[in-house]
Amino acid sequence: MNCLSISRILEKLEHDPRFRDNITFRHTIPGTQGKYEPIPGFLPQDLQELLRRRGISRLYSHQAQALQAVHAGQDIVVVTPTASGKTLCYNLPVMQALLENEEARALYLFPTKALAQDQVAELMEWSDELGGRIKTYTYDGDTPGDARKAIRSAGSIVVTNPDMLHSGILPHHTKWMRLFENLKFVVIDELHTYRGVFGSHVANVLRRLHRICEFYGSRPQFICTSATIANPQEHGSALIGRPVTVIDDNGAPRGPKEIVFYNPPVVNQPLGIRRSALLEAEKIAHELIAAEIPTIIFTRSRLNTEVLVTYLRQSFHRLGDMVEKIRGYRGGYLPNQRRQIERDLREGKVLGVVSTNALELGIDIGTLQAVVLTGYPGTIASTWQQIGRAGRSTQESLAIMVANSSPINQFMVQNPDYFMEKGAEYARINPNNLYILVSHIKCAAFELPFRYGEMFGDIDPIDILEYLTEEMVLREVEGRWYWMSENYPAVDISLRSASADNFAIIDTTDGKTIVIGEVDRFSAPMLIHEGAIYIHESKTYHIDELDWEGQKAYARQVKTDYFTDANLAVELKVLDVTAQDPKPNVNRSWGEVMVTAKTHMYKKIKFHTHENIGWGDISLPEQEMHTTAYWFSIPNARAQALGMERDALQSALMGAAHVLGNIASLELMCEPGDLGVTAQIRSPFTGEPTIYIYDKYPGGVGFSEQLFAAHERLVSRAYTLVSRCTCPSGCPSCVGPADEIGAGGKQHVLRLLKEVMGDGSQEHSAQISTQRNA
C-alpha cells in the first residue's frame, strides 16, 4: 500500500466510463509544509526529555501558541484539522501541572466513550515514561464498581464524558472531593460536537461544574479543541461560560488530498430519479477495497450502514474470502464489540469499515487512505471531519463524496464552489432553552442548595426557583432552595435526546436471550415495531414482539430478501403565537405548538432492487412533543386567486414544504433532522393553507425565531432552487418526486412561492400562463 495506489485508482476511475461521467468536481488540495517553534523553556525538564525521547524536538506553531496562552492563565480553544497534534496542546500543560504538584487533578471530557478509551491508552504510555507518577483512569458506565473508589481518590486525570459528569459525578460530588478541591484543568475535546440540543445540555452541565468547583474552592482552567467551525470564540465562551482565546493557525504539515464529488446518473429522466447513492458508493468502495486501499465509508443512518456492509460482503464473497475484512461500526453495537473493531482497524485486519458518523471523531483507527461519503453529511464541518479521517500524517489521500437525490446534496455537488469557499458552519447552542435550563437547575439544586442571589451561568434563576418551589420540587428556607423530592433528577435527563430511556433488542433465536443492541424511544416505533426487520452486523432479525411498557423488543434471526421502512405521520396544533407579521399575501408567525407523531404502517423493500413488495400495520402509542414552530399561511382569497384545484394546492403545499425544510436547514446550518416540516391545506388554527417548520426538540432550540426573521430569504432561495432544477415536473432534488407530488406539481410550487414572495406576482402569473398557452 503506497501513494501510487491512490493516484492509480483515481486514474482508473477517471477513465472508466462507468464512473467518469458522474464526476462533477475534482480538486487537489496540495500538501503544506509545517511551521515549527522550539519547545518552551517553562516546561519541566522531565517533560522536555520525554518529548525528545519520542522524537519531538520542536512543536508545531499552534502547539507552542497554545502552551504560551495556557501558561498565561487563559482559557483556550484550539481549532485545527484532524491529525494536527491537538492532544499535545492539552496533555503538555496538564502533565506540567501534575508533575509540579502531586495533588493536582485534571478532568478530560470526550463526547464518546470510544474517544475516552483511546485517550487513556495514550496517557498511560506517557505516565509509564514519567515513572508512573501520573494516574489516569476512565470513568464511565463501563467502569467496574470496585475500581470506582480508587479513581475517585487517586486519579490524577479522570477521563469521562459529559453524560457521566452529569449523572454520575456531579450528583455525587462529595465522593469526588479530592478531584474538585484540586482541579486545575478541564479539557474538552471535540468542542464542535457540543452544539444544538446536546451542546445546550452540556453548557448547563458545565455551569453545574463551575458551581461545584466554586464550592470546593477551585477554579480550573479550560483547554478545548475543536474541528473547524465558523465561531469558535463565540461557541467556546457560550459553552464554558467564560471568554476564550482562539488558536487556529495550523502549523502541522499536510499531505496532498484529492477530493472528488460524484453525482449518480439519472436513471429515470421523467421522474428525475438518480441511482441510489448507496449502490454507487458500494461500487466505488469495492474498487478501493479490492485494490487493498484501507477505506472508510460513511453513511447517513444505521440502517444504511448495515445494508452497505451486507452488500459489500456479498460482493466480496463471490470473489473469495474477504468477508472478514469488511466491518460495520455504529451506535447500538455493544462496547466490547466496538473496541474489537477499532483494534482490528488499527492492526490492519479490517480493510473496509462502513460507519455512521460515530467514527467521524478522533477515535484512533490508524491510517486509512480513502474515505467515501454516502451522501452529504449535512454540514460542511462534518464533511471536512469525515474527509479528514483519511490520510493522517503526510501521505496522499482520497475523499469521494457520492451525492444522493436530496436538494442539499444536489446543491452541493452542483455548486462545489459553495462548499470550497463557504467555510464551516456556526455552532449554535441555546443553554437557556426552558426545558433544558429547568432540568439542569433541578440537578444543580439536588447537588447543592441554591443561595438567594446566586447566578446560574448568565441567568438569575430566581423565577425558576420560585416556580419549582410552587411545584413543590424545591423548598425555600431562609434564602436557600433545597431539593425536596425523593427522585434523582439526573437519571431522567438525557443529554443527547429528548428521552432518557432506551429500548433493548433481545435476540431469542434458538431459545437464547441475548441483548444485541438498543434504540432510543423516539426511534423505536420506526425501527423495532412488530414485523420490522432489524439489521445488526449485517444479520437480519425479525422483530416478533415489541413490549412498549417493558421497553424490550424480541427479535429472531431470519433470512429475508427485504428490509422494512416505517412511515411517520405528523399532526401539529398551534398553542400560542409569540410573534406574527400579517401581510396581504402572506401571514408569517412563530410560537408554541404541539406535535403528535405516529407510525401507522411500514413498507417491505426488496434488497438491491429497492422495490416495494408489501406493507404492514403498526399500532403503537403516538408520541407528543411540545415545541416551537415557524409557519406561514396564505389568505384564502389569495389562495383561490391562484386558480388551483384542491389537489393541486395540496401538492403545491407539500412540494413547497419539502424544499423549504431543506433550505431552512441550510440557512440555520443545522442537521436536516433537527427540523420537522408539515403542511395543512386548511389549518384548524389559521383557517388557511399553511406550512409549518418546527424544532424537533421539546421546547425548541431557538430555530423558529431565526426562521421567522429569515422568512423572505427562505422563500426566495426556495424559489431559486426549484426554478433552476433541470427536472421537468419535480424530482427528489427540488419539490419531491413527481409521482408523489403529482403532475404539474413543480409549476404549482413555483406559483405558490411566487405568491408568497409577493412582489412581481402579476408579472409571474402572466409568464406562467404564457407557458401554458405554449
Add this chain to the structure above:
Amino acid sequence: MDLKSTLRRFLPKETPRQTHAQPRVPNLDPFLHGREMDTPFGPCYLVERHFAFGDTWGDYRISTVGSELPSAGLSILGAGVISTLSTSRTVFLDTETTGLAGGTGTYAFLVGTGRFTESGFLVQQFLMRDYNEELALLYAVDQELQSADAIVSFNGKTFDIPLLKTRFAISRMDFEGVNRHCQVDLLHLARRLWRDKLPSCSLESLESHILGLTRYNDIPGYEIPQRFFLFLQTGDGRLLKDILEHNVLDLVSMAVLMEVINNLGKLTPSECDCPWVAEALGQIYANDGKLLTALQFLEQAWNLAQQKEQQIRILRTAALLHKRRKDYETAALFWQRLLVIAEDDLMAHEELAKHYEHRHKDFEEASRITRRALAIALRTRPAKVPDLEHRLHRINRRQETVS
C-alpha cells in the same frame, strides 16, 4: 407573558398543588414529646425513649451483660468485628432519609441512635424540622458518635453510613463524622445465618421469623420521604409520629437481634438446635479453616434437618470437607450416603468414579458408576456428556490394560 407563567405553560406539573399557610417552626412537643436542642449551629429537635432491661421484645427480652458487649459470637460470624465491643462505646444507628436514590440531594432528616445504659436501652432521635436545621442535626450526631468506637447498623454499610458521610462532607464543617468507627452490619451477619432459611433477610422478616415480633400500623419505608415532605409543607407534627416510631422499632430490634446473633455465634455444635444455623456455622467455620468444628456442626445440622434439599447440601458440603482433609475414605462414605437419598446426584457419581479409579484402581466399579453418571447426564445435563464419555473411555482402556 412573564417567565413563571411561561414555565407553567411549557412544563408539565410536577406534583399536585396544595396551598397552605404554615408556622416556620411548628410545635412538635404535643405529638413527639421531645424537646428543642441547642447547638452552636442553631436548634434541632431531640426525642428520647428509654427501654428497661427485662422489657419483652417478641419472644426475647431487652438485656445485656456487664461493661463489655457480648460480641465474641459476632466476631466469629463477621470478619472485622472486634470480639470485645465496649458497651458504653457502641452506638446503634438508623437514619430516615428523603429518598433511597443516594447522591448529594438525599438528606438524612432523622438520625436515630441507641445505646445501652446501666438500666436499659436509650434511643435518641435527632430530627431536623426543616432543611436549615441540618447543620445542627449533624453537629448533634457528631457529638454522639465522637464518644463511640463502634457503630451497629442494619444495611448501614451500604446505605446509612455512606449517606451520613456525604452529609458530613457537604457541610464543609470540621466534623469527625463516621470514618474511624468499627462497623457491625447486622444484615450481613443475618444473611450468613439465615440466607437459606428465610425468603428475605429484611429486618421485618427477621423480626417476624427470628424474634417473633409483629409490627402493627408500621409506616412502610417507601412512604417516609413523602410523609416528611408533607410535614414540611403543613407543619403538622402528627405526620412525623409514625416515622419516629418506625425508627425506634428498627433500633430496638437491632439491639435485640444483635444479642440473638451473638449467642448463636457462641454456640457449640451440640447446643445448636436449628439445622439452618448449624449448617451456616458449619460453613462459616469451614471458610475459617476450622474443618473439624465445621464437620461437627454439619453432623448436628444433618441430625436436625428435615428438608431433603438441605440434607443433600449438608452431605455434599461434608463430603467435600473430608476430601479437603484428604480423608478420602470418609468422603466416599458421605458420597454414598448422599446417593441413598438422591440416587441421581451427578456430583456424587463423579466423585465416586474418581475415587474408585484413582485410589482403589477398581476400574470395574469406576466404569459402572461412570456409565450410570452418563445415563443421568444424558437426561439432565447434556453439557457434561463429553467429559463423562472421555472418562469412561479412559477407565475402559485402563481396565483392558490391567486384564
